[in-house]
Amino acid sequence: MKQKVMDFYEKHYRKLMLISIAIFVLCIAVIAVHHIKTGEFIEKGITLKGGSLVTVQLNTPVDVDAIQNELRKITPEDITVKEFSSSAGAQLGIIIETTSQDATFIKDFLNKNHDVKTINIETIGPSLGESFFKQAIISVIIAFILMALVVLIYFRLLVPSGYIVLCALGDILFPWAMLLLLNVKLSTAGVAALLMLIGYSVDTDILLTTRVIKRQGTTTEKIFGAFSTGVIMTLAAMAATGIAYLTTPSEVLKQIMMILFFGLVADLWNTWFLNTALLKSYVDRKKEQQNG
């Protein structure tokens, strides 16, 4: 079994690499198309552009679309209504997002027409949202640079370190593109998750590169060894984030878990198809140079 997988990999690793490169390019395409269509690289949530977020618990379930239509008649501002539910799937309440700074009209509307249990309002000024977004971008760039530095200092080899940074980029691009495809608006919590991903997803790349470059044995053996460890690491993390995503009613946690989950999924092919293939050719090239 193990031998078969190794043989298969030996034969087809270039094709596997192409798959992950294709996804990489596809993600960039999704982001580019979104930018052309809307002028934005990411759909910003209320916390990053200003507005109000109203979380309402209701005693009786309601029709989300009907409320949205009603509210759109009241205000010219952007307004969307979503429901949030318990892990069992029962509607717990609704979440209303609006670019309006003053959410009292929503409160009044709901109190008048529906059986409201609790209302939470989060309001954020537009300039603060703008500033949060700018800082989010700066933070991601700083985290990326710090990550690259740590990797470079550890391996002291420019090319393999570069491969790891490339994979980390792929790990971020995939959840990013998924956010756009699934029409999810990025919040500050999502930014935190993206940052976490930078540090978290490259663990497997570190494991792989350490094993291949710093240990004895044939390259394919070492890759396979790293794979059997790394894939469990990623699967365990996917299980945790996936379950957390499904069971929490909190929008904040949902977004964090979703971004981590997609990042980990992407890490599977970015590490074991892309990074591994690149690293293998690098090591093979080195060997030829030594022999030749």
Added chain:
Amino acid sequence: MVDLKILKSGRVIMLLIFLLLSIVAIYPNPWAKGVAIRGVIKEGPAYASEMISPKPTSAPMTREVINSVNNIPIKNIEDYAAALQTLMPNVTAQIKTNKGSYRIIPQYRFEIFTVENESVFENRTSEVYNSTLNKTVNVTELVKVPKRIKKYKENESLDFGLSVYNAPKSNLRLGLDLQGGTRVLLQPADTVTKDQLDNIIQSMEQRLNVYGISDVVIRPVNDLEGNQFIRVEIAGLTEEEVKNLITSQGKFEAKVSNKTVFMGGTDITYVCKTAECSGIDPSQGCGQSQNQWFCRFRFAISITPAAAQRQANATKDLQIVSAEGGSYLNETIDFYLDDQQVDSLRIGADLKGRPSTDIEISGSGTGLTQQAALNDALQNMKKMQTILITGSLPVKLNVVKMDTISPVLGKEFVNSTFMMALMAAIAVILVIFIKYREIKIALPIAITLVSEIVIILGIAALIGWNIDLAAIAGIIVAVGTGVDDQIVITDETLRGESQVLNWKERFKRAFSIIMVAYALTVAAMIPLLFAGAGLLKGFAITSIIGVSVGVFITRPAYAAIVERILKGKY
């Protein structure tokens, strides 16, 4: 099967010590009953019976907890509300707490209104040192104070003037999004210095304290772009109340015969803050009236010639009257803070129509003991000095972000989050078990995972860190990387190639990977410590604490356990 020699390993002992310390820090008591005191409303019945507001920074389990009212046991907030219903007007009730028992005459809840432009005279007796007699004598004098009306809410039940909540069950503090409350992010309209920011915060704290709201945390925050914010978190208050309380700016006016002669800020050129010309008034000192102590303070200021001229104009037509051994003018100079009269002074006859730029400002503080009155007076003095220098709070504060979370939703989040963490942990253990098919490996990983959570929570309890949703996400991520590391350790020690190596060598290899992964996580979280007005600091800090606990405490212990378990086998 279980080899008890494991317990002798230094690394395992260290883990156990940390676990024990964490549990002590968390101090869990699932059976805690009663209602804890959040705040004592100033001038309310409990305040008069010397109950004190807890410091907002005090550990939850050190809070005073009410166990019974008139010998009716109080288990929770509902019992407390029911007990309030049984109170009778003017009948002393007995409250027993874990710290003592109090006799309190309940009153209806009240609001205090200051009647504008109306004053009343009040007898105050003070102990004044008389140098000719060389002893302290009691002097009673008539003092003019602003008229205040207490409006009682007689349609509501009688009350002790306490705000309470269900007794905490551990030292863990839940964040606002889990316990309910209001969070406001304020931004000064102009850049302010650190001193000014501290002054603003101090005066805001004082204002909130007057209303008996002690469970409030006010912190200055900076962010990556150099923006300054003030973050205010208050448990259990409505949005409107909070907004009104904290954004009113605080303006100081001095009026003679209802004409403003000078205002804080623009008209003041100098405010004395040194001991020679500011402090407790040595000629008046402290005194007692009825059951309260009061102390008077005074400090010198200089005003602009223009303001001095205004004062001269306002006083030139006043009459001179003689009272209490001195000559004064027939109108007082009244000080207003936020349109409420705070003090009223007689004007010496020699100032009549004279544009004097040097003025002495005085005022008083009150308290149940002399020391309390002294502190109150000094605090009031400091506040007034600040306001005189800066005109008010140094700048206008804008509300840039405001969240209100209902306690009900918060509770739902706590429950579901607990379920979520549990299920996520089970899923992880399941994956591990499927991979290794060995309970001897899955079990230690599970134990390490749980100890990690306990230690992280212990540290949070110890440093008073709030557990909010972001922090929980941070804990999950930290524990997740912990599991990753344990897989690396397990595999590095089990792998075929390393069997030629000794155990020390095997762990060294595992830990070199772990340390890099650790450095990477910390590196990625560093920007978050400074970005976004500190709102995601909880996530960053818990992640960093979590991975540090993992790398330095639980991981080495896990390695020791694995070594013990696998040594014979491989």
